[in-house]
Amino acid sequence: xxxxxxxxxRVICKSGTxxxxxxxxxxxxxxxxxxxxxxxxxxxxxxxxxxxxxxxxYEQGVEKDKFLINHASxxxxxxxxxxxxxxxxxxxxxxxxxxxxxxNQPQHFGDxxxxxxx
Amino acid sequence: GDSVTQMEGPxxxxxxxxxxxxxxxxxxxxxxxxxxxxxPGEGLQLLLKATKADDKGSNKGxxxxxxxxxxSFHLEKGSVQVSDSAVYFCALSVxxxxxxxxxxxxxxxxxxxx
Numbered sequence: 001x002x003x004x005x006x007x008x009x010r011v012i013c014k015s016g017t018x019x020x021x022x023x024x025x026x027x028x029x030x031x032x033x034x035x036x037x038x039x040x041x042x043x044x045x046x047x048x049x050x051x052x053x054x055x056x057x058y059e060q061g062v063e064k065d066k067f068l069i070n071h072a073s074x075x076x077x078x079x080x081x082x083x084x085x086x087x088x089x090x091x092x093x094x095x096x097x098x099x100x101x102x103x104n105q106p107q108h109f110g111d112x113x114x115x116x117x118x
Numbered sequence: 119g120d121s122v123t124q125m126e127g128p129x130x131x132x133x134x135x136x137x138x139x140x141x142x143x144x145x146x147x148x149x150x151x152x153x154x155x156x157x158p159g160e161g162l163q164l165l166l167k168a169t170k171a172d173d174k175g176s177n178k179g180x181x182x183x184x185x186x187x188x189x190s191f192h193l194e195k196g197s198v199q200v201s202d203s204a205v206y207f208c209a210l211s212v213x214x215x216x217x218x219x220x221x222x223x224x225x226x227x228x229x230x231x232x
Contacts, residue, residue: 043224043225046220095161106152106211109162112160112161
């Protein structure tokens, strides 16, 4: 149980392209999803917290207009990297926390999306 | 603020060796503690967790005990295998709502040689 599917797993595209990444909780409902960015050999950096039906909360230094997040349902959140440039190349990982249940349930992670901007 | 500090890597061991990866934390509240593992090119998988002092989390031969007095959550395994090669992240979460955020350590790269 608690499977999170992230799609696509890898994207290679030209500079200026907008890229959409999907994060789905397959067997549970997630009121909250998280988007992370990971640079090579580094830890995960939280970009934003996504709550179903409301605006995402972005971390300091993360451009809202650059990284558009939509959480339209209890099982789907999307991250759109708008007008991507080479410096946006990174590994993006989403996670989801099940709604309700015991205190401090763990987050369940997708397999990540490797984004390469040429 | 909340923070997690892990021992610096990389760590290289021979198969069947004993593993310890140190993790200490600072938290403004009473945290839950986690160890996540990341295999190459993949996302993170929850390895084990502990939600209160003196709890021991265990999974796949790995163990970690929540030590409030030393603010530590060290990861141990008695006999590592080549398949344990991965990056290990210690993390904490504070709060009672489903929106509690995770704070990660820097990660420790483990390589196990046959």
